[in-house]
Amino acid sequence: MRTLTRKGAATRQRILEGAAAHIREYGVAATTLDDVLARTATSKSQLFHYFPGGREELLLAVARLEADHVLEDQRPQLGELTSWPAWRSWRDKVVDRYRRQGRLCPLNAVMSQLGGATPGAQAVVTELMRRWQAEIATGVRHMQDAGEIDPALDPDRAAAALLAGIQGGVLIQMSTGETTHLEAALDMGIAHLRAGA
Amino acid sequence: MRTLTRKGAATRQRILEGAAAHIREYGVAATTLDDVLARTATSKSQLFHYFPGGREELLLAVARLEADHVLEDQRPQLGELTSWPAWRSWRDKVVDRYRRQGRLCPLNAVMSQLGGATPGAQAVVTELMRRWQAEIATGVRHMQDAGEIDPALDPDRAAAALLAGIQGGVLIQMSTGETTHLEAALDMGIAHLRAGA
DNA sequence: TCAAAAATGGACTGTCAAGTCCAGAAACCG
DNA sequence: CGGTTTCTGGACTTGACAGTCCATTTTTGA
CATH class of the missing domain: 1.10.357.10 (Tetracycline Repressor, domain 2)
Structure with missing residues (x-):
């Protein structure tokens, strides 16, 4: 992930905000990566592409x-x-x-x-x-x-x-x-x- | 578990305090039931015998x-x-x-x-x-x-x-x-x- | 003493979720 | 354009952990 295309940045943002929204609604413990993917219409590979550190990095963001x-x-x-x-x-x-x-x-x-x-x-x-x-x-x-x-x-x-x-x-x-x-x-x-x- | 024998009460207490101690040292997320069992020299069946509600009931206690x-x-x-x-x-x-x-x-x-x-x-x-x-x-x-x-x-x-x-x-x-x-x-x-x- | 109740050991199952991988599509840039 | 990078889909692997089950041992109390 040297650079981020416009599309890429948008996807990253979508994941981030989707995660935040889901957490606000259901809490952290009840938020799995799959939940976030479902909500944001993205895939595992995308999530790990933008947040290589996985769940922890996403949570920190x-x-x-x-x-x-x-x-x-x-x-x-x-x-x-x-x-x-x-x-x-x-x-x-x-x-x-x-x-x-x-x-x-x-x-x-x-x-x-x-x-x-x-x-x-x-x-x-x-x-x-x-x-x-x-x-x-x-x-x-x-x-x-x-x-x-x-x-x-x-x-x-x-x-x-x-x-x-x-x-x-x-x-x-x-x-x-x-x-x-x-x-x-x-x-x-x-x-x-x-x-x- | 209609009644509790002296031995039973002691075991229950041991599990409870062992869980509390482990949580104090490592935090809740890093505390599994197996950790508690290992530390208190007890078995799964004992834990579920005294805390039928499992993890949640133990945590509440x-x-x-x-x-x-x-x-x-x-x-x-x-x-x-x-x-x-x-x-x-x-x-x-x-x-x-x-x-x-x-x-x-x-x-x-x-x-x-x-x-x-x-x-x-x-x-x-x-x-x-x-x-x-x-x-x-x-x-x-x-x-x-x-x-x-x-x-x-x-x-x-x-x-x-x-x-x-x-x-x-x-x-x-x-x-x-x-x-x-x-x-x-x-x-x-x-x-x-x-x-x- | 002995039958019933309680306590114990620990293997087994099922589930669930994090993280990996690779092939293919889309976007970028000279 | 055309080659290169970035992006995407989703199946697959892996591991961990909560909870179940039953056979066996110990304790209780009449």
Whole structure:
């Protein structure tokens, strides 16, 4: 696979998105390569042509795709945390996003399937967390510059705590189906920022 | 299996604990029934004798076992959140527990393997979260009665937020190996309680 | 003590899914 | 064009693992 023709790129994309869709619907464990082939009208040889590493490589690619979605779905609010209403608006967007998504969290699913073991898988999540936290921290600094948050507060640590709350809230939602915890965590995190005004 | 002889109960227990141990070491996906049999010096017929539901039933039993450990490992501190030093002590215990555990989180692993789908699996986690949150909330109420926390604060909601932070902190630790987020979340959660003194 | 119930060993089966292979079709490019 | 690369179809191999079965041994309790 030195180069990729237009047709080839399209096929690769079709497989990737088909896999992602199937995983979102049925979960990782219940997704076989044959399922993906059936859904995308492709053949084994095509899948292994574009993903020589087989199932694992495909899963990793799906993880990357989903990881990108996570931040994209928070745009533009995540990048504009420059006023309290903006924070509120972001908070609502996050809650809404995960409420829509329901119980399934494709990324978490794929991750625990690949096992934290594989270095590639770990990198995807770590990188996502790093970027997510950095964007939140930037928002905190904005507010500090505007005099809305106590300058003594460590923006990275505050962002870390908030991020952890979000992750946990989503995780709990996966079992309960409720976004109560996610909302509580976000509200508390933001309230804590405000408290140090 | 109308009744269980002493010997039978011992064998069942051996299988259960052997499975839990193997899962903690190698993860769920990398744990086959044969692995468990080899490790516990038992045979297929024994495993299916005590866990007629096969792999799924065994995994569920392991999940229950691990879920019980989670709260037990926080004793006695979790039940005695009656002063700020006590909260601090609990916080340290939680951090220490997960630091020791390292990257693996058997419960989360088992859960995502069983898929949130199965009703039994869901119940285990939901119940654990409910109890955990209730104990934290009780601690908050204690502090309110003692006049250390603003009575206007909703104890259940605060506990929910704190719990979410813990879950997320642990989840992130599974990828990064660091307890930074867990600590940040706990510290922020407790600080927020204190703020409303 | 002895018959019934429980426990055990381990070979066997069936299934299912990942990954391989090669022949042939389509696309690219000088 | 025509040779070369890329792409595609799908049958086949391989291996692994969950679950079954039955004969045999051990324990129980009257």
